[in-house]
Structure formats: C-alpha cells, structure tokens
Amino acid sequence: MTKLALMVSAALAATLLAGCAGARQQAAEASGNPFATTSFEDILHHDFADKGQAKVSRLKQTHTQYECSKYDYLGVKMPEATAKAIEAGALAHVVYPADGQYLGDWKAGLKIAENGKGMQWSDKPGVPNGGNCLACHHMIANDPSQGTIGPDLYHYGKLRGEGQAVLKYTWARVYDSSAFNACSFMPPFGAHKILTEQQMKDVMALLLNPHSPVNQ
Ligand code: HEC
Missing domain, CATH: 1.10.760.10 (Cytochrome c-like domain)
Incomplete structure (x- = not known):
C-alpha cells in the first residue's frame, strides 16, 4: 500500500469509529442509561491502566474464559460438546x-x-x-x-x-x-x-x- 492509501484508509477507519461512537452515545442518551450500549469490556478498558507488570492486555479473555463466561460463570450449563472440546484441547x-x-x-x-x-x-x-x-x-x-x-x-x-x-x-x-x-x-x-x-x-x-x- 502506498503512503497516501494508508493515510486515506486510516482516515476512513477513524471516521467509521467516530460514527460508531456517535451512534452508541445517541442510543445511550435516548435510553436514559449511559451504560446501555457500552460493553463491559469498554468500561474495563476505559477505567483500567497498565500498572507495573499488571497490563490491561490481561483483560483479553482466552477462548476457555470466553466460553465459560457465557455459561458456567453465569450458572448456565455449558453444552456437553463445548466442555468436552475445551477439556480435550487443554x-x-x-x-x-x-x-x-x-x-x-x-x-x-x-x-x-x-x-x-x-x-x-x-x-x-x-x-x-x-x-x-x-x-x-x-x-x-x-x-x-x-x-x-x-x-x-x-x-x-x-x-x-x-x-x-x-x-x-x-x-x-x-x-x-x-x-x-x-x-x-x-x-x-x-x-x-x-x-x-x-x-x-x-x-x-x-x-x-x-x-x-x-x-x-
Ligand atoms: C483459586 C482456587 C485454587 C487454587 C489457588 C488452587 N486450586 Fe487446586 N483445585 C481448585 C478447585 C476448585 C479444584 C476442583 C476441581 C475443579 O473444579 O476443577 C481443584 C483441584 C485440584 C486437584 C485435583 C484434586 C482431585 O481430587 O483430583 C489438585 C491435585 C489440586 N487442585 C492441586 C492444587 C495445587 C498443588 C495448587 C497450588 C499450586 C492448587 N491446587 C491451587 C481450586 C484451586
């Protein structure tokens, strides 16, 4: 990619991101709840910062953590096949x-x-x-x-x-x-x-x- 093309695509990405943020904010304001359209991950990334060896990158879930967050950690039974696949992989x-x-x-x-x-x-x-x-x-x-x-x-x-x-x-x-x-x-x-x-x-x-x- 040329330098110009890179700059154009970066500008486009920034516009798209701004667009998303704007739409989110509008929806949140309309609902009266500022957190309504803010994901939990967004809040974590907004409020946490790297400190010493504890880096914000730790918040990125592994596949297992992601699956367990959808089921077990919420008290919902994980489908047998998903659990077996995680166990076998580990x-x-x-x-x-x-x-x-x-x-x-x-x-x-x-x-x-x-x-x-x-x-x-x-x-x-x-x-x-x-x-x-x-x-x-x-x-x-x-x-x-x-x-x-x-x-x-x-x-x-x-x-x-x-x-x-x-x-x-x-x-x-x-x-x-x-x-x-x-x-x-x-x-x-x-x-x-x-x-x-x-x-x-x-x-x-x-x-x-x-x-x-x-x-x-
Ligand atoms: C945060 C809590 C936690 C810590 C810390 C922890 N364990 Fe465990 N451990 C568990 C749980 C809960 C189980 C039960 C099995 C399960 O749910 O996966 C378990 C199971 C086990 C088992 C299998 C027991 C069995 O009956 O077969 C062994 C062995 C074990 N742990 C050893 C250790 C050792 C050694 C350490 C330290 C290096 C350790 N654990 C630290 C929570 C913990």
Missing part, C-alpha cells in the same frame, strides 16, 4: 517434564503452596510466583487458615499412591485444571506459566512425598 497441550521426573522437593513445594504473591502490579517482576494452593485447599493438619474452594487434599499421596497414572493425572491437573473440568476455578499453573517446571515438581512432591506434611 489435555493435549499439557507439557510433561522432559526428564520424566515428576517429583521435586516437598519443602520448597510447601513454601510455594503458602505463597500468594506474584503477578500483581506491586510484585517485583522476575521473582518466582507463589501457587497460593492453601488459599483454596486444605492440605495440612492444624492450620486453620486453609481455604475450601477446592477439594480437601490432605493425605493426597497416602490415599492415591505414586503410580504413573497418579503422577500424570496430578501433573496435568496442576498444569491446566480445565483439562478435567472445562470451567475449573483452579489457575492453570503450567499453561499460563504461573509456576516453572521445577516449582510444579516441588508442589507435586508436597502432594505425593510420604514425608511431606500433606501425608502425615
């Missing part, structure tokens, strides 16, 4: 540890499970994130500050053992829980690079090592 994208070792250091895993820091505007970029597992799961005895959003994981390893199927399932669960429940509330720790591979191994050890407090 499972197919799980990256298992290259060296075949699933279990790291449970002591490091406990620190990760207790740590709710990371990815916030006020957190220092580059510092490893926490997993905040205890905010949602009961995992260890005698700690009253554990959450109940997720299932009770106390005695996880003791009850399930350390067989290959358990290792693979647990890894995939932590990597991307939507592989098993399309609209899971559990953060996709691997898929969204919240935890590193080593950190995932450490929380795996916390869940499965017989000496970890989870299994006492």
Whole structure:
C-alpha cells in the first residue's frame, strides 16, 4: 500500500469509529442509561491502566474464559460438546517434564503452596510466583487458615499412591485444571506459566512425598 492509501484508509477507519461512537452515545442518551450500549469490556478498558507488570492486555479473555463466561460463570450449563472440546484441547497441550521426573522437593513445594504473591502490579517482576494452593485447599493438619474452594487434599499421596497414572493425572491437573473440568476455578499453573517446571515438581512432591506434611 502506498503512503497516501494508508493515510486515506486510516482516515476512513477513524471516521467509521467516530460514527460508531456517535451512534452508541445517541442510543445511550435516548435510553436514559449511559451504560446501555457500552460493553463491559469498554468500561474495563476505559477505567483500567497498565500498572507495573499488571497490563490491561490481561483483560483479553482466552477462548476457555470466553466460553465459560457465557455459561458456567453465569450458572448456565455449558453444552456437553463445548466442555468436552475445551477439556480435550487443554489435555493435549499439557507439557510433561522432559526428564520424566515428576517429583521435586516437598519443602520448597510447601513454601510455594503458602505463597500468594506474584503477578500483581506491586510484585517485583522476575521473582518466582507463589501457587497460593492453601488459599483454596486444605492440605495440612492444624492450620486453620486453609481455604475450601477446592477439594480437601490432605493425605493426597497416602490415599492415591505414586503410580504413573497418579503422577500424570496430578501433573496435568496442576498444569491446566480445565483439562478435567472445562470451567475449573483452579489457575492453570503450567499453561499460563504461573509456576516453572521445577516449582510444579516441588508442589507435586508436597502432594505425593510420604514425608511431606500433606501425608502425615
Ligand atoms: C483459586 C482456587 C485454587 C487454587 C489457588 C488452587 N486450586 Fe487446586 N483445585 C481448585 C478447585 C476448585 C479444584 C476442583 C476441581 C475443579 O473444579 O476443577 C481443584 C483441584 C485440584 C486437584 C485435583 C484434586 C482431585 O481430587 O483430583 C489438585 C491435585 C489440586 N487442585 C492441586 C492444587 C495445587 C498443588 C495448587 C497450588 C499450586 C492448587 N491446587 C491451587 C481450586 C484451586
């Protein structure tokens, strides 16, 4: 495209946009509700700004979030085929540890499970994130500050053992829980690079090592 053509098309786009905005405003004024024709996304983009590592681009939904916003998050049952497709897609994208070792250091895993820091505007970029597992799961005895959003994981390893199927399932669960429940509330720790591979191994050890407090 020539420079002139580019300028003309940019001007045309600007006019079209202005036209849209004008029509919206008119409709909103007519209805008496200024938000009537403003999408939720418009409001978010208008009122939020990049701050530290928390960028407005995070507001862009993934396909899964978009689908779940239409159904599960509104209390509407997602069509079976849509849910199955999301789960299969998530499972197919799980990256298992290259060296075949699933279990790291449970002591490091406990620190990760207790740590709710990371990815916030006020957190220092580059510092490893926490997993905040205890905010949602009961995992260890005698700690009253554990959450109940997720299932009770106390005695996880003791009850399930350390067989290959358990290792693979647990890894995939932590990597991307939507592989098993399309609209899971559990953060996709691997898929969204919240935890590193080593950190995932450490929380795996916390869940499965017989000496970890989870299994006492
Ligand atoms: C925001 C809440 C939340 C956080 C944080 C969270 N989980 Fe979960 N987790 C859940 C929910 C809810 C489920 C139940 C399954 C579902 O609905 O997807 C679950 C399921 C699981 C399961 C499967 C349990 C089973 O019975 O098979 C494992 C294992 C697990 N979480 C481990 C972890 C670990 C390890 C962490 C931290 C790295 C963590 N979770 C952080 C909410 C959370």
